[in-house]
Amino acid sequence: MNIIGPKAYIHLNRLRQNLFNIRKHIGNRHLLCVVKADGYGHGAKAIADAIASEPCISFAVFAFEEAVILRKAGIRNEILIFSRIQKHWLEPASRLNLVVSASSMDDLKILQDVHELTGRCPRFHIKFDTGMTRLGFDLAESDSVFGLLNEKKSLPIEGIYSHFASSEDGDLSYAHNQLNAFKQVVKEGQNADLSFQYIHCSNSGAVLNLSDAYFNLVRVGILLYGVAPSHEAPMNVNVDPVMSFCGPIVNIRRVQAGTKVSYGGVYTTKKDTNIAVVQTGFADGFPRPWYEQGFVSYKGVEFKIAGRPCMDQFMVDFGDVAPEEGDEVLIFGKRNLDKIPVERIAREIGTTAYALLTGIHGRTEHITLS
Ligand SMILES: Cc1ncc(COP(=O)(O)O)c(C=O)c1O
Structure with a gap:
């Protein structure tokens, strides 16, 4: 199953x-x-x-x-x-x-x-x-x-x-x-x-x-996992991210313009839009501060994270795009058409890729692909 x-x-x-x-x-x-x-x-x-x-x-x-x-x-x-x-x-x-x-x-x-x-x-x-x-x-x-x-x-x-x-x-x-x-x-x-x-x-x-x-x-260490140790080091070795961290969409609903999303109501939809719920939270290693500028990637397109991530879920503003329940979004890494470097998230939220990678835990299932 x-x-x-x-x-x-x-x-x-x-x-x-x-x-x-x-x-x-x-x-x-x-x-x-x-x-x-x-x-x-x-x-x-x-x-x-x-x-x-x-x-x-x-x-x-x-x-x-x-x-x-x-x-x-x-x-x-x-x-x-x-x-x-x-x-x-x-x-x-x-x-x-x-x-x-x-x-x-x-x-x-x-x-x-x-x-x-x-x-x-x-x-x-x-x-x-x-x-x-x-x-x-x-x-x-x-x-x-x-x-x-x-x-x-x-x-x-x-x-x-x-x-x-x-x-x-x-x-x-x-x-x-x-x-x-x-x-x-x-x-x-x-x-x-x-x-x-x-x-x-x-x-x-x-x-x-x-x-x-x-x-x-x-x-x-980190270079082996395909991640740069900092943005200042010259990336003179070609490496690719070994981990792609993804979450499944478990719900999608149409909401009206002006709808507040998630704790604190800090995100308000600007127009009628599709809001997806992704079953991944900060208890699983999702970087909680990654919502003000944050986005996920779905079929090669970036979509904004809507509001504060929760312990087990977070929301994404899909606009008029309507993904299926069960589809996955990429949070970081590189998979199919999607690519978000973990280094970028680390830099934008003022942490390191080391902390983000080692923070992947909780209910996250590791799936090895050869
Ligand atoms: C003693 C020691 N050597 C090597 C490494 C690997 O460092 P890096 O992941 O930057 O290659 C570490 C990681 O923290 C370390 O503690």
Whole structure:
């Protein structure tokens, strides 16, 4: 039975093509595909499954539990966890062959304790904070970090990384400072006789803007999903949106000029018109502020959103066009004749495409298309 409600169509052919185009752009490097937050709202299992067998692909998640879901789904690739380490999941992380991030001396201590106690611990990457002021060792701690790792040569360190705060901006001066700091700390580590199988600093912004930051592994999230990390970054890689977010029309009625629509009565029809009710609301991820300028696309034509979106539904002013009940409108993405970039909505309502994509939830049914 066809369930009526919001649909996120996931175009896996576009995902594979995006991957191909990104790889062509960055050259022959390992790709760490970021599938945290349920694959940026696209469905982590479906995304990972579609590209797992491509060469030189690993995955990154934020939480341990996200990695477990991928393993249970049969994903065998390397999986890196970004979050702080928690002692209670280190043993299962070892068992599941997961790779963890060490971003503080406490993290190293936990790894060391578990290693001494059990004879093993998960492989790990050390993360330095070069200017994001989020997780990561302070640069000033580098001597202690490298000293300890040198002393405990049996600890399975595998990589070193950092994260940019503004690699997607037009002004790259801060990103260049971060990159220089990262290069310096990598050099210090190598001078301290440590070797790192993986060195990485890039995210999507850096893929587009900072080829000097590629090293031998590139982390990529939003670009893989076919979305620009910001409107300032040059879109020098061809990508197509992987998600098309759509909602079904469940009612259509003719109303007279001067009719108020939805909560607060902030929308009044200017002439006699067809008002459609679409069964998708902000509880499903519809961007609620997207109504003052907002529109949907239907058969290649844009129609204005009428009034404030509700929790489960919103209304559209179709004028004299009369769609059928059951027809779908495109909210964002690209499907058939319809195209609305999620980046445009994000910009107009003062948020980011990251927030809009990861906000797709509630009753939204994900449908993968190959
Ligand atoms: C540590 C880290 N690396 C890489 C990414 C991927 O970033 P993007 O989606 O901009 O490629 C993220 C996402 O927030 C992140 O937190």
